[in-house]
Amino acid sequence: MSTLTTNYLTPTGREEAWRFTPLKRLKGLHETQTDIADRISLTAGALPHGVTVTHVATGEQSPISATDDVVVQRVRAIAHVVTLVTIAADSVIDAPITLMRTPSGSPEASRTVIRAGNHSKATVVVENVGSGTLAEEIEIILEPGAQLKFITLQEWANDAVHLGKHHAIIGRDASFTSVVITVGGSLVRLLPTVEYSGPGASAELFGLYFAGSGQYLEHRIHVDHNVGQSKSRVNYKGALSGDGAHTVWIGDVFIRAAAEGTDTYELNRNLLLSDGARADSVPNLEIETGEIVGAGHASTTGRFDDEQLFYLESRGIPATEAKRLVIRGFFLEILSKIGIEAIEERIMNRIDGELASVVIA
Amino acid sequence: MSTLEIKNLQVAVDTEEGLKQILRGVDLTINSGETHAIMGPNGSGKSTLAYSIAGHPKYNITGGSVTLDGQDVLAMSVDERARAGLFLAMQYPVEVPGVSVSNFLRTSVTAIRGEAPKVRSWVGEVKEAMAALSMDPAFAERNVNEGFSGGEKKRHEILQMELLKPKIAILDETDSGLDVDALRVVSEGVNRIKENSDLGVMLITHYTRILRYIKPDFVHVFSAGRIVEAGGPELANKLEENGYAEYVTA
Numbered sequence: 085m086s087t088l089t090t091n092y093l094t095p096t097g098r099e100e101a102w103r104f105t106p107l108k109r110l111k112g113l114h115e116t117q118t119d120i121a122d123r124i125s126l127t128a129g130a131l132p133h134g135v136t137v138t139h140v141a142t143g144e145q146s147p148i149s150a151t152d153d154v155v156v157q158r159v160r161a162i163a164h165v166v167t168l169v170t171i172a173a174d175s176v177i178d179a180p181i182t183l184m185r186t187p188s189g190s191p192e193a194s195r196t197v198i199r200a201g202n203h204s205k206a207t208v209v210v211e212n213v214g215s216g217t218l219a220e221e222i223e224i225i226l227e228p229g230a231q232l233k234f235i236t237l238q239e240w241a242n243d244a245v246h247l248g249k250h251h252a253i254i255g256r257d258a259s260f261t262s263v264v265i266t267v268g269g270s271l272v273r274l275l276p277t278v279e280y281s282g283p284g285a286s287a288e289l290f291g292l293y294f295a296g297s298g299q300y301l302e303h304r305i306h307v308d309h310n311v312g313q314s315k316s317r318v319n320y321k322g323a324l325s326g327d328g329a330h331t332v333w334i335g336d337v338f339i340r341a342a343a344e345g346t347d348t349y350e351l352n353r354n355l356l357l358s359d360g361a362r363a364d365s366v367p368n369l370e371i372e373t374g375e376i377v378g379a380g381h382a383s384t385t386g387r388f389d390d391e392q393l394f395y396l397e398s399r400g401i402p403a404t405e406a407k408r409l410v411i412r413g414f415f416l417e418i419l420s421k422i423g424i425e426a427i428e429e430r431i432m433n434r435i436d437g438e439l440a441s442v443v444i445a
Numbered sequence: 446m447s448t449l450e451i452k453n454l455q456v457a458v459d460t461e462e463g464l465k466q467i468l469r470g471v472d473l474t475i476n477s478g479e480t481h482a483i484m485g486p487n488g489s490g491k492s493t494l495a496y497s498i499a500g501h502p503k504y505n506i507t508g509g510s511v512t513l514d515g516q517d518v519l520a521m522s523v524d525e526r527a528r529a530g531l532f533l534a535m536q537y538p539v540e541v542p543g544v545s546v547s548n549f550l551r552t553s554v555t556a557i558r559g560e561a562p563k564v565r566s567w568v569g570e571v572k573e574a575m576a577a578l579s580m581d582p583a584f585a586e587r588n589v590n591e592g593f594s595g596g597e598k599k600r601h602e603i604l605q606m607e608l609l610k611p612k613i614a615i616l617d618e619t620d621s622g623l624d625v626d627a628l629r630v631v632s633e634g635v636n637r638i639k640e641n642s643d644l645g646v647m648l649i650t651h652y653t654r655i656l657r658y659i660k661p662d663f664v665h666v667f668s669a670g671r672i673v674e675a676g677g678p679e680l681a682n683k684l685e686e687n688g689y690a691e692y693v694t695a
């Protein structure tokens with residue numbers, strides 16, 4: 085339920101949730117004295133039949149989920165208008181529903197609610213480009229039987245700052261797939277979180293991030309198995325290259341006492357392409373019932389596999405090209421989840437570009 | 446006509462207790478068209494020899510030389526050795542996740558030939574080579590060595606050899622772990638390539654059974670990092686009867 089707190093505190097960096105984040109680089113998004121504009125920065129492209137995008141006053145669309153994140157609390161206090169995306173019940177929509185973000189450059193807050201109706205099937209893509217300074221909240225409701233693929237593309241310019249929470253509430257027998265791609269921004273801190281509102285629901289959370297020199301990219305996954313017979317799969321892959329490239333991946337999965345029959349697995353893999361880069365990876369599984377199907381996690385952080393490179397090079401492929409092939413291969417598993425070829429290609433080209441500008445150690 | 450010349454090759458690996466000498470002076474010359482069987486017990490250093498020639502970074506060359514047509518192989522990077530005409534069919538081919546066989550083959554052929562093959566003739570070339578090795582065309586869309594059976598891995602190695610057309614190929618225990626059918630298909634592949642080209646082969650094996658399919662011109666017995674006896678095909682028969690015992694205890 086909504087908790088609108090107005091006397092929120094500015095994080096100091098000592099809080100568990102903020103302990104990795106370089107607060108100085110947030111452009112004040114977390115500080116009460118910073119002026120944050122209430123701006124509708126999302127625009128929808130041509131909308132397929134069965135989809136509506138409207139803007140409503142916050143009063144008409146109160147927050148649906150609880151949050152203790154101060155930035156989200158600020159967004160809720162500041163944003164007076166909510167972008168509402170509604171997918172009609174029973175509609176099966178093949179074409180992706182694209183929402184483009186055109187930021188102003190100065191600090192701004194944005195709230196969006198996506199509602200996928202009963203047994204609907206759709207793909208929503210949020211594209212972030214340019215030099216934004218954005219605090220955002222997106223809440224996603226999947227009604228029973230809905231299938232929603234939710235793709236967010238952080239293709240920011242390298243000076244953007246983006247703090248966001250994307251929270252999905254997954255209904256009975258509904259399935260939610262999220263694909264988070266973060267390849268731009270000076271600082272990006274995203275909270276892809278899910279909870280369940282009915283049994284038989286499933287969540288697949290995929291992520292890909294690439295941090296170049298000086299980039300800070302944080303993804304804090306939170307899966308709350310609060311009802312029985314729910315399933316989650318988390319798979320995030322990242323690569324880092326260059327001095328001061330820093331990524332943080334937190335995977336919090338909770339299996340509550342009531343959540344019997346839970347089936348969960350989370351995985352994070354990081355590829356360090358050079359010295360001076362740092363990947364933090366913290367999987368965390370808390371289990372309150374033993375009556376589950378399965379629960380596990382894995383986290384690896386490593387450099388190139390010498391045997392893979394040797395194999396490719398022994399077939400005449402020069403070392404830099406061999407590395408490019410291995411990185412492309414590493415990311416393909418996640419990238420292919422997008423399922424939209426033009427986007428997959430664009431992201432791969434951006435990563436190739438980043439790779440070309442660094443010496444791969 | 447090409448010649449791979451290995452002279453007094455000495456190789457060590459890094460271990461926790463320091464450098465460990467594996468190859469203790471290997472001398473071997475392989476000319477185009479010749480097939481040399483290298484036979485030896487497990488742990489005698491056969492793969493070390495193969496990997497050292499291919500340039501695996503794990504192996505430290507502590508002495509000797511390797512040349513291909515007079516050119517210093519040991520001074521070349523791994524990819525340069527392949528482009529110079531050396532090929533290693535590995536004992537344990539490596540999985541490369543997310544890289545399809547077709548993409549891999551095309552990339553390596555482009556690197557070796559110095560230009561991308563023409564799309565139409567390339568598709569035909571790959572199809573034909575795969576069919577000759579009884580490989581399902583769907584194989585091309587799988588990731589390199591990922592989930593391949595032992596036989597599929599070895600066929601895939603020979604497929605690469607066929608397409609890359611090396612001057613000298615080293616086959617490191619290509620026969621290990623193959624059932625009779627797979628062994629026959631793979632051996633026929635090697636023989637076909639030999640017939641259609643001037644390929645020189647270093648055929649590394651633990652067992653004599655592959656020599657029923659691929660006829661060696663020379664047989665070398667390898668033990669404790671050296672060639673301890675050399676002869677013609679008849680030496681293989683002797684090994685078949687007596688095994689390696691006399692060389693290991695020697």
Ligand SMILES: Nc1ncnc2c1ncn2[C@@H]1O[C@H](COP(=O)(O)OP(=O)(O)O)[C@@H](O)[C@H]1O
Nearest residue numbers: 458459460467486487488489490491492493494
């Ligand atoms: N990294 C290593 N550390 C220690 N010993 C090694 C290492 N690599 C290879 N060796 C040793 O080198 C010897 C030769 O190995 P190898 O060349 O694989 O033999 P073969 O192929 O003939 O079975 C073996 O005794 C093996 O244990």
Ligand SMILES: [Mg+2]
Nearest residue numbers: 491492536618
């Ligand atoms: Mg071996």
